[in-house]
Structure formats: C-alpha cells, structure tokens
Amino acid sequence: MMSLKPFKDFIRFKKYQYLAYRKYNFNSKKNVAINDYLKKIEKDGYVIIPDFYSKEKCNQIKNIINNFIDANPNLIWKDKLNSDNRIFGAENISYEMKELIEYLIFFSKKVGENYLNQKIELFMIMANKTFFKKENEGSGGGWHKDSYAKQFKSILYLNDVNEHNGPFQIIKKSNSNLFMLRLFSKLTNKFPSTRFSESEIFKILSNRKDQIIELKAAAGSLILVDTSYIHRGKPLYKNERFALTNYFFPESVFDDHKNHFKPKLDKLIN
Numbered sequence: 001m002m003s004l005k006p007f008k009d010f011i012r013f014k015k016y017q018y019l020a021y022r023k024y025n026f027n028s029k030k031n032v033a034i035n036d037y038l039k040k041i042e043k044d045g046y047v048i049i050p051d052f053y054s055k056e057k058c059n060q061i062k063n064i065i066n067n068f069i070d071a072n073p074n075l076i077w078k079d080k081l082n083s084d085n086r087i088f089g090a091e092n093i094s095y096e097m098k099e100l101i102e103y104l105i106f107f108s109k110k111v112g113e114n115y116l117n118q119k120i121e122l123f124m125i126m127a128n129k130t131f132f133k134k135e136n137e138g139s140g141g142g143w144h145k146d147s148y149a150k151q152f153k154s155i156l157y158l159n160d161v162n163e164h165n166g167p168f169q170i171i172k173k174s175n176s177n178l179f180m181l182r183l184f185s186k187l188t189n190k191f192p193s194t195r196f197s198e199s200e201i202f203k204i205l206s207n208r209k210d211q212i213i214e215l216k217a218a219a220g221s222l223i224l225v226d227t228s229y230i231h232r233g234k235p236l237y238k239n240e241r242f243a244l245t246n247y248f249f250p251e252s253v254f255d256d257h258k259n260h261f262k263p264k265l266d267k268l269i270n
Contacts (some may be wrong), residue, residue, distance in 0.1 A: 006184040009191040010116035013148055013180055016192070018150035023250070026119040037224055041115055045170055045229040050214060053104070056242070061100055062242050065127045065158075066095050067118035075263050079244045083136035086148040089265030090127035090244065098268070101244065103124060104222070108154035111224055115152055120248040123257060124264065130166050130233065131240035138166050139233025139241070143196040145174075146227035152207070155223040157218050161216055166217040166233050166241040168223060174230040180206075196230060 014043060015045045040047035069076055069085055077086040091098055091105070105122050112120050130139045145154070173179050186189065186203050196204075214234065216222055225231070228251050233241070258264075 003188075005188055006181065009161070010177075010181050013184070013191055014021050014177075015183065017149045018259075019147045020147075024116055024118045026054075026113055026117050031110065031114065032160055037111055038115055039110070040120060041111075041224055041226055042200040044172075044213075046223055046225040049221050049222040049224070050217060052107075053156060053220040055219050056141040056157075057100060057132060061097070061156050061244065062125075063099075064093055064097050065090070065129060065242060066173055066264060075111065075265065077234055077263065079137070080142060081133045081136055083133040083154070084141070085129045088129040088261040088263065089124045091122070091125045092268045093127075094270050095268065104154070104247065105170040106158060108222075108224070109248060111146065111154070112248045114225075115226070119250060120152070121254075123247045123254055124251045124261065126245045126247065126261075127243075128238060128245070129242050130236060132165070132236040132238050136235050138235040139168075139243070140231075141195075143171075143198070143201050143232045144228055145194045148192065148194070149228060150175075151227040152248055153213075153225055153227050154246045155225065156244040156246075157217055157219055157221045157223070158244065159219045159240070161218075161221075161241055161243075163214060163216060163234075164237045165239040166236040167217075168225070169232050169234045170213050170215065170225065171201070171230040172211045172213060175228045186193050201230070 037047045037049070054167060066085065069089060075087070077088060078084065082267075087093065100187055105125070109120060110121065125148075152160075155168060159165075163168070183204050187200055202209075
C-alpha cells in the first residue's frame with residue numbers, strides 16, 4: 001500500500017509557502033536595468049554578474065578580513081576543523097569596510113526586493129575565509145536550504161574561485177513542486193528539516209551529478225541567488241576562498257535571527 005506521508009508533507013510544505021507568500025506584497029517600482037537578472041533568478045535560481053567589483057577593491061576587502069581575523073580571534077566563528085572562519089556583521093569592522101561595500105548592499109537590496117516582492121533590510125554581512133583542511137565540509141557545513149519559501153542572498157567572490165577552492169553549488173530546480181514531491185517520497189520524515197547529507201542528496205538525484213551546478217567565477221563576481229534551492233559551498237580540495245555574503249530579511253523577523261549568528265558585530269568597531 002502506498003504511503004500517504006510524502007503527500008502530507010508536500011501539503012504542509014505548500015501551506016508553509018502560502019503563509020509566507022501572503023506577506024510578499026511590496027509594491028516596488030520595476031527597474032528595467034535589473035529585469036534580466038530577475039528573469040535569470042526566476043528561471044535558474046541564480047545569476048552571476050562578472051566584474052561587479054574590481055580586483056583591486058576585492059584585495060582591499062580581503063586585507064581587511066585577514067587583519068581582523070588575526071587581531072580578533074574571539075570575534076571569529078569557526079567550524080569544528082577551523083576551516084571555515086566567519087565574521088558575522090562584517091559591515092561593522094570599520095568605516096573603510098563600510099565605504100567599500102556600500103554599493104554592494106544598495107544593489108543587492110534593490111534586486112532582492114524586486115525578486116521577493118517584499119520590503120527587506122540588511123541584517124548583516126558575513127565575511128568568510130574558507131581554506132583547505134582534510135575532510136572539510138566547505139562553507140555552510142554541507143547541503144541545505146535557507147528556507148522552504150523564497151529567500152534571497154547575494155555573494156561576492158573576493159578571489160578567483162574554481163572547482164578546487166570551494167565554489168558555491170546549487171541543485172537545479174530544487175525548489176520546484178516536482179522536485180519537492182520527489183524529495184518527500186525518498187526522504188521520509190524530512191520536513192521541516194532544511195539540512196541534507198551527501199547520501200540523501202544522491203538518493204534524491206538518483207546519482208545524477210549533472211543536476212549540481214558549480215558557480216566558478218573570477219574575483220569581483222557577484223552571485224544573486226534564491227537560497228530556497230538546495231545549495232552549499234563545495235568542500236575545498238586546495239587553497240582558500242574569500243567571500244562576502246549578504247543576509248537580507250524583513251525587519252519584523254530580525255529578532256528571530258539574532259541568536260543564530262554569534263559572535264556578531266552589532267556596531268562599528270572603528
């Protein structure tokens with residue numbers, strides 16, 4: 001007898017989406033300049049904008065991150081292998097940093113509001129330096145969704161990222177109804193968990209690795225992405241990766257996230 005559990009989970013998932021989307025009613029003026037980016041995110045879940053920042057500006061930001069990590073070890077979040085080093089609230093490292101990332105925040109927010117049809121604000125910027133260590137999980141600690149409803153982030157690569165040093169990976173159509181129904185069929189009792197093991201991913205994909213897209217790009221490239229797709233930072237096989245990730249939420253839910261990111265810089269250091 002066929003189990004009804006996958007269908008029940010799918011209905012719960014759609015109800016969650018419906019309740020979330022009812023709040024997405026921000027009437028922003030449509031901006032022709034970003035329409036192509038919005039269409040690409042709607043179609044593929046992401047878009048890459050090359051040369052968004054110059055390599056010189058990226059190197060300035062990298063130096064600020066490195067100096068801050070060296071000088072403030074107590075303000076750095078690290079994974080269990082010390083492979084992923086994160087500064088939560090990196091916009092507050094210094095006035096210099098704030099100036100360097102001002103346009104990044106402005107542009108990302110504009111795209112995010114149009115994509116979500118929702119008023120959003122910057123909750124924080126996460127700067128991270130991820131480097132190779134044996135058995136590292138990459139940036140983000142493995143495969144996951146940020147939400148079961150539409151979500152938006154932007155990620156700026158600060159150094160050249162190839163298949164070896166931790167590119168962002170996203171699974172094709174992994175927020176679609178068909179994909180989610182297959183997920184609930186193959187992984188019972190999963191919803192509402194948002195994290196997935198490697199074996200669970202290949203079970204869902206039936207070992208079709210071609211469904212995994214690697215976003216390799218040069219320093220200064222900006223990724224605009226819907227993080228309700230299943231994604232991760234690929235484990236590193238050599239070298240290091242520097243990136244800035246912008247977290248945007250409606251201000252009404254800021255308090256829901258404040259204890260998730262510690263230690264966090266809540267005000268300018270200098």
